[in-house]
């Protein structure tokens with residue numbers, strides 16, 4: 320489709336100064352305003368200061384960069400400047416691989432969808448590929464009169480602003496959460512109540528809920544006095560940053576600039592409320608509300624407020640659903656998330672900071688972390704989700720995987736204990752003295 324044709328699909332748009340501001344993506348980063356001149360280009364990246372030093376050194380040699388870059392986009396630019404390498408050689412296979420990725424999309428509503436394979440087949444573009452597909456399938460482009468060029472640019476920005484070097488909080492996680500959200504939107508209990516706006520918000524929030532995640536948690540940002548921590552007053556620091564980054568990207572692309580300002584404000588607020596609900600420290604608050612609605616049987620999905628709450632719960636479930644996937648997928652997520660914890664722990668050790676819970680590789684094993692996470696976070700949430708869906712097929716499937724995976728982690732833990740005990744016991748007859 321030519322650009323002209325694509326442009327003509329969009330509705331007439333108007334530009335207001337504040338929507339149009341390129342620097343709108345700095346919404347979350349006012350804390351750097353007073354920083355010395357050489358520091359200004361890092362204003363979006365939330366990466367810990369230890370890496371920002373590297374960024375500054377490199378940026379001082381790239382005076383021609385026109386737009387302020389996030390940490391992620393800067394790395395991409397670097398890759399392009401380095402010339403063809405292994406990554407680029409994969410483009411030769413684009414058509415073949417893309418064809419298979421498109422084929423996979425016919426099964427995108429199934430719970431066993433292999434997101435890692437999909438990411439490889441789409442050449443690392445799984446988030447953009449999935450979003451384009453879902454926006455089409457749900458008729459959102461037509462409904463909201465979206466400009467395809469702006470939309471594609473926006474999806475690309477979201478995907479690029481995930482840090483590919485994070486083992487867990489990267490664009491594949493965002494794709495995984497978006498795919499899970501798509502599955503939940505198909506739940507019979509929910510599906511026929513949803514408006515196009517609900518679907519639009521749910522997919523966007525899922526896709527961007529961890530955008531520009533630095534690969535360390537809030538407590539790390541607080542103890543290293545990161546500017547984002549002071550900006551958001553140590554409260555839902557990362558979630559606020561994900562939300563404000565998303566709003567910045569929406570404004571920068573002027574994707575929704577043709578909508579009335581009040582609608583736009585409402586969309587931005589609802590996206591915030593959805594993304595902020597993923598703060599895991601608010602788990603009990605949300606679970607308590609969910610339980611009491613279910614006990615009182617008072618959730619009315621015709622009511623917009625109730626639907627919004629249900630979307631918050633759906634996003635929370637999607638965010639932590641990895642232990643509910645088939646073992647082959649689930650165990651990969653477990654390894655990735657623990658690797659990210661351990662990296663933070665190593666960084667803390669190196670900086671002589673107190674090592675955060677779960678982050679000490681010498682103390683915490685993957686099976687122990689997984690059993691704890693399943694028992695205290697995932698099981699209680701998905702048991703309520705099961706109740707909410709009236710025991711749907713999908714909910715049963717997810718809880719089935721969850722129980723099996725927990726049993727497998729227990730088995731692995733048991734094996735590890737036996738091996739450790741074997742190593743600790745001196746061999747019979749040996750004194751251990753040479």
Ligand SMILES: Nc1ncnc2c1ncn2[C@@H]1O[C@@H]2COP(=O)(O)O[C@H]2[C@H]1O
Nearest residue numbers: 597599639641642652653656688689692
């Ligand atoms: N498999 C897992 N094991 C342990 N923790 C997890 C797992 N999956 C998700 N999490 C945690 O759940 C949190 C959800 O919010 P965050 O994305 O901030 O960070 C996530 C991780 O800390």
